[in-house]
Structures are given as structure tokens and as C-alpha cells.
Amino acid sequence: MNVPLLDLKAQYATLRDEMMPAIEEVMEAQWFIGGPNVTALEEAIADYSGCAKGIGVSSGTDALLISLMTLGVGEGDEVITTPFTFFATAGSIWRTGAKPVFADIEPDTYNIDPAKIEAAVTENTKAIIPVHLYGQMADMDPIMEIAARHNLHVIEDAAQSIGSVYKGRKAGSIGTTGCFSFFPSKNLGCNGDGGMVVANDAELAEKIAIYRNHGSQPKYFHKWVGGNFRLDALQAAALLVKLKHLDKWSDGRRANGAQYNELFADCDQVVTPTIRDENVTIFNQYVIRIPKRDECRAFLNESGIGCEVYYPLSLHQQECFAPLGYTEGDFPVSEQAAKEVIALPIYSELTDEQIQYVAGKVKEFVAGQEIS
Ligand SMILES: *Cc1c(COP(=O)(O)O)cnc(C)c1O
Numbered sequence: 216m217n218v219p220l221l222d223l224k225a226q227y228a229t230l231r232d233e234m235m236p237a238i239e240e241v242m243e244a245q246w247f248i249g250g251p252n253v254t255a256l257e258e259a260i261a262d263y264s265g266c267a268k269g270i271g272v273s274s275g276t277d278a279l280l281i282s283l284m285t286l287g288v289g290e291g292d293e294v295i296t297t298p299f300t301f302f303a304t305a306g307s308i309w310r311t312g313a314k315p316v317f318a319d320i321e322p323d324t325y326n327i328d329p330a331k332i333e334a335a336v337t338e339n340t341k342a343i344i345p346v347h348l349y350g351q352m353a354d355m356d357p358i359m360e361i362a363a364r365h366n367l368h369v370i371e372d373a374a375q376s377i378g379s380v381y382k383g384r385k386a387g388s389i390g391t392t393g394c395f396s397f398f399p400s401k402n403l404g405c406n407g408d409g410g411m412v413v414a415n416d417a418e419l420a421e422k423i424a425i426y427r428n429h430g431s432q433p434k435y436f437h438k439w440v441g442g443n444f445r446l447d448a449l450q451a452a453a454l455l456v457k458l459k460h461l462d463k464w465s466d467g468r469r470a471n472g473a474q475y476n477e478l479f480a481d482c483d484q485v486v487t488p489t490i491r492d493e494n495v496t497i498f499n500q501y502v503i504r505i506p507k508r509d510e511c512r513a514f515l516n517e518s519g520i521g522c523e524v525y526y527p528l529s530l531h532q533q534e535c536f537a538p539l540g541y542t543e544g545d546f547p548v549s550e551q552a553a554k555e556v557i558a559l560p561i562y563s564e565l566t567d568e569q570i571q572y573v574a575g576k577v578k579e580f581v582a583g584q585e586i587s
Contacts, residue, residue, distance in 0.1 A: 216519055216568070216569065216572045217519040218519065218520045218521060218560050218565070218569045218572060219521040219560065220521030220522060220523055220558070220559075220560050221400055221560070222560075222564060223399060223404070225562075226464075226562070226563075229460075229564075230456065230457070230460070233456045234453060234456050237452040237453065237455065237456050238449060238453065240452065241448050241449050241452045244448075247447055247448050248445055248447055248448065249448070250448050252448045252451035252452040252455060253271045253446055253447075253448055253451040255451070255455060256269070256271055256411075256446075256451040256454050256455050256458075257269035257270060257271050257411070259455065259458055260377075260395065260411050260413065260458070261413055263377075263378065263385075263458065263461075264377070264378075264385045264386065264387045264388050264393060264395075264413050265384065265385040265388040266385075266387060266388050266393065266413035266414060266415055267414065267415045267416075267420070268413065268414050268415070268416075268417060268420035269411050269412070269413050269420075270411065270412045270413075270414075270420055270423045270424050270427060271409070271411055271445070271446030271451060272409075272410045272412055272427055272444045272445070273408060273409065273410060273443070273444050273445060273446060274396060274397075274398070274408045274409065274410045275303060275372075275374040275394055275395060275396020275397070275398060275401075275410040276303040276306070276307060276396075276410070277410055277444045278374075278392075278394035278395060278396070278410040278411060278412045279303060279304065279307035279344070279370065279372060279394050280307040280310060280311070280444075281412060281423055281426050281427060281441070281442070281444050282370045282391075282392040282394060282412055282423070283307060283308065283311045283313070283342070283370065284311060284426055284441070284442075285419065285423045285426045286341070286342065286368050286370075286392075286419075287341075288308075288311050288313050288341045288342055289311050289313055290311075290312035290313070291312075291313075291339060292313040292314070292339055292340075292341040292342075293313060293314045293337060293339045293341065294308045294313050294314070294315060294316065294340070294341060294342045294343070294344060295316045295317070295318055295332055295335045295336065295340060295342070295343045295344070296308065296315060296316075296317060296318075296327070296343070296344040296345070296346065296372075297317065297318065297319075297320055297326065297327040297344075297345070297346050297348075297549070298317040298319070298320070298529040298530045298531045298532075298546045298549045299320045299325055299348070299526065299529055299530075299546075299549040299552055299553070300346040300348060300372065300526070300530065301346075301374070301525070301526065302530065302533070303374075304344055304346055304372050304530075305317075305530045305536065308344070309535075309536075313341065314339075314539065315530070315536070315539065316335050316337075316340070317335070317530065317531050317541065317545075317546060317549075318331040318332045318334075318335045319331045319546040319548045319549055320546075320548050320549050320552065321354075321548070322548050322551070322552070323489035324348075324351055324353075324354075324489055324491065325348050325349065325502070325552055325556070326345065326346065326347065326348050326351065326352075326353040326354065327345050327346065327353055327358070328548070329353075329354050329357035329358050329361065330357075332358065332361050333361055336361070336365050336367075340365065340367055341367060341368065342367055342368040342369065342370055342391075343358060343361070343362055343367055343370075344369075344370045344371075344372050345358050345369065345371060345390075346372040346374075346375075347371065347373050347375060347376035347379060347386050348375060348376075349375060349488070349496070349498070349499055349500040349501075349502050349525070349558075350375055350376050350379055350402070350468075350496040350497040350498045350499040350500065351376065351379060351488075351490055351491070351494050351496040352373075352376060352380070352381035352386050352494055353381075354381075354491075355371075355381050355382075355389045355390075356382070359389060359390075368391040368392075369389070369390035369391055370390055370391060370392050370393075370394060371386060371387050371389065371390040371392070371393040371394065373386040373387045373393045373395055374394060374395060374396035374398075374401060374410075375396075375401065375402075375497075375499040375500070376496075376497055376499065377395050377401070377402055377403050377497065378402065378461060378462065378465055378497050379494065379495055379496055379497045380494065380495040381494055382493045387413045388413070388415070391414065391416070391419070392412050392413065392414045392419070392423070393412070393413040393414070394410065394411075394412055395410055395411040395412075395413070396409075396410050397409035397410055397411070397450065401499060402461060402464060402465055402468070402497050402499050403454065403457055403458060403461050404457070405450040405453050405454050406449070406450065406453050407449075407450060408450075409446050409447075409450040409451075409454065410446070411446070425439070425441065426439060426441035426442070426444065427442075427443075427444040427445055428441065428443070428444075428445065429441045429442060463563070464562075464563045465497040465498070465563075466563070467562075467563025467564070468497065468498035468499075468501075468561050468562065468563050469495075469496065469497075469498055470563075471498070471501070471561050471562075471565050471570055472488065472496070472498045472501050472561060474567070475487065475501060475559065475561075475570060475573075476488075478570070478571065478574035478575075478578075479503070479574060479577070479578075482577075482578050484506055484581045484584075485503050485504075485505055485577060485578075486503060486504035486505070486555075487503055488501060488503070498561050500525060500558040500561065501558060501559050501560075501561035502525065502556050502557065502558045502559075503556070503557060503559065503577070504552070504555040504556055505555065505557060505577070505580075505581070506555070506584065507584060508524070508554065508556070508557050510580070510584075511557060511577065511580045512524065512557055514576070514579075514580045515557075515573075515576055515577070515580070518576045520559075520560070520572075520573050520576060521560060522557050522558060522559055522560070523557075523558050524553075524556060524557055524558070525556065525558055527553055529546055529549040529550055529553050531545055531549075532550070559573055559577070560573060
């Protein structure tokens with residue numbers, strides 16, 4: 216049997232009849248930058264996330280970068296984040312000239328540990344970027360409380376968590392800004408690159424919209440140096456089609472997650488995801504911990520199963536961040552997770568047989584380890 220990590224063709228097969236007319240409409244209009252599709256998507260995503268405003272941007276990375284730039288983060292500033300995330304989170308901080316400062320994660324949710332944040336705050340700290348990893352939101356209440364005490368901005372990296380919920384509040388709606396990615400492998404993916412910033416402060420949202428277009432306001436007059444961070448109309452049109460299906464797909468992922476959990480219930484060596492009671496995950500990834508992870512990965516690949524390690528090296532150990540002066544052992548929880556985690560296929564079009572096959576192969580691997 217073949218089970219890819221993600222099967223976008225299976226998703227597209229259910230969407231073709233809706234998608235093609237939407238794309239054709241943009242082609243007929245020949246209005247590719249901004250326009251009614253982008254505006255409609257901004258309103259729809261803001262509404263979906265429980266935020267006042269949405270600003271369509273070119274990627275999730277640019278959503279983070281433009282948030283930092285607009286908030287005036289730069290040279291001499293520090294931004295606290297997790298070392299266990301996709302590179303873009305810390306890369307964006309670095310690119311502003313500010314210094315990424317890491318705080319270790321919780322061992323069960325893999326999200327930044329609020330108890331580790333305060334010790335990382337200095338007089339140069341300007342912001343905290345919690346990442347809602349794998350589809351589950353970080354513990355936002357204590358994070359917001361620390362931020363309020365030290366007068367810091369909070370930028371939610373919600374690239375993996377559009378639609379996820381923490382204590383009744385949607386991802387992106389709690390911090391100063393929330394950042395979404397529409398990279399094809401995210402729960403809401405477009406036909407290329409795309410992203411969105413959401414915010415509740417209308418004045419800040421207006422400023423982000425100006426930064427998105429080289430800080431131009433009015434046209435050809437520049438008070439600030441922004442960039443070309445625009446979302447194009449073809450992507451917006453595609454996303455408006457897909458957004459209608461997002462909750463159904465996330466429901467499907469949760470049902471698949473529940474099925475895996477049940478299948479692994481009798482297998483002590485497999486640590487299944489911890490989803491806190493106050494959270495609703497969207498399972499962008501279903502990540503287990505397992506001993507001999509790399510051997511397990513090879514075995515699953517040989518069995519026709521797609522799997523991936525998010526992420527094999529913590530950010531404080533990346534070569535490009537050597538100037539930050541971190542060393543191995545600085546964030547042991549993150550380092551341990553990097554050695555043990557593996558993501559299994561979770562997309563909503565998976566069949567029961569495929570899920571049983573994947574879980575069966577993982578258990579076969581574990582059983583083989585016990586014998587040898
Ligand atoms: C995908 C992702 C990003 C970057 O999004 P792009 O659209 O690929 O630029 C940032 N942070 C996290 C946690 C992500 O998973």
C-alpha cells in the first residue's frame with residue numbers, strides 16, 4: 216500500500232469544478248494584484264479568525280517579517296521565540312536586524328513554555344513570537360500576561376494553525392498580530408505561496424497594508440521603507456474556494472487523529488500527541504515520539520509510507536545562528552524532541568485502511584525493536 220504524507224491531488228479531485236471557474240474569472244478580468252478577490256479574502260479570513268482586519272501578503276514568512284517591520288523591531292532589539300519551529304520564525308527576526316532569543320518548549324505540546332519566557336526578557340526585548348505548532352495553540356494567557364507586564368508585542372506565528380482554538384479564541388486573534396501561511400501543505404493552502412496578517416487594531420492594520428506596498432501612501436510618496444509583500448489575485452480566488460471546506464478538512468484530520476490515538480493506545484513506546492483540554496487542534500501534523508526514530512522513518516518509507524521530521528535540528532543549533540552563541544544543551548527539551556518526533560500522514564482524505572496500515576507498520580517497527 217502507498218500512503219503519501221500529504222495527497223493534494225486527492226483534495227484537488229474534489230475541488231476541480233469549483234476551482235477552475237474561480238481561476239478563469241481572474242484570467243478573464245486580468246486583474247492580478249489586489250482587487251476584489253484579495254479584499255474579499257482579507258475580510259473572510261479576518262472574520263474566520265475573529266479579528267477586525269486581514270492584510271493579504273506574499274507568504275507566511277512575509278507575514279512575520281512585515282509584522283516585525285511595522286512594529287518597528289530592528290537593530291538592537293530582541294525578540295523571544297521557540298527554538299523548535301520552522302526556520303522562518305527566527306529567520307524573520309534576524310532579517311530585521313533584531314536578535315532572536317530562544318526559550319525552551321513544553322515536552323508534551325512542543326510549544327514555547329511560558330515559564331521559560333520571563334528569564335529571557337531584557338531591557339532590549341520588544342516582542343514575543345509564540346508558534347502554534349502542528350495545529351495546536353501555545354498557552355497564550357500566561358504569554359499575554361508576561362507581555363503586558365513588560366510592555367511587549369506578541370506576534371502569533373499561526374502558520375500551522377488557522378482555525379485552531381484556545382479557550383474559545385481563534386488562532387491569530389489574541390496577539391498584536393497573527394500570521395498565517397497559505398503554503399500548499401498548510402491546512403488552507405493556495406496554488407503557490409501566500410499569507411495573511413490579521414490584527415484587531417485598525418490603525419496598525421492600515422500601516423501594515425502600507426508597508427506591504429513599499430510604504431507608499433499616497434502612491435509614489437514614501438514615509439516608510441516597506442517592500443513588495445503583496446498577495447496576488449489568483450491565490451486569493453483559489454483560497455476563497457478552499458476556505459469553504461477548511462472546517463470540514465480539519466474535522467477530518469481530527470477524526471483521523473482520534474483513530475490513530477486509539478490504534479496506538481496499547482503501544483507504550485509510541486507517545487501520541489497531547490492536546491490540552493482548552494485547545495482544539497487542527498492537526499496540521501500528527502506527530503508522535505518514538506525510540507529509534509530514524510530507523511522507524513526508514514522502515515516506514517520502505518513500507519510505502521510518507522513521513523517527515525519537523526524538525527530535525529533546533530534553531531539555536533543552526534549554523535547561521537552560531538553568532539548568537541548558543542550551544543548544545545541550552546534547550547534540552549527542544550533538542551530531545553528533535554531526536555524523537557515523526558509526523559505521520561493525517562490529511563482528511565485518508566481512508567480507514569490507510570490509517571490502519573500506517574499504525575500497523577509503526578507498531579510492527581516497535582515490536583521488532585523489542586525482539587532485537
Ligand atoms: C510554514 C511556516 C512558516 C512560513 O510560511 P511560508 O508561507 O512558507 O513562508 C512560518 N512559520 C511556521 C511555523 C510555518 O510552519
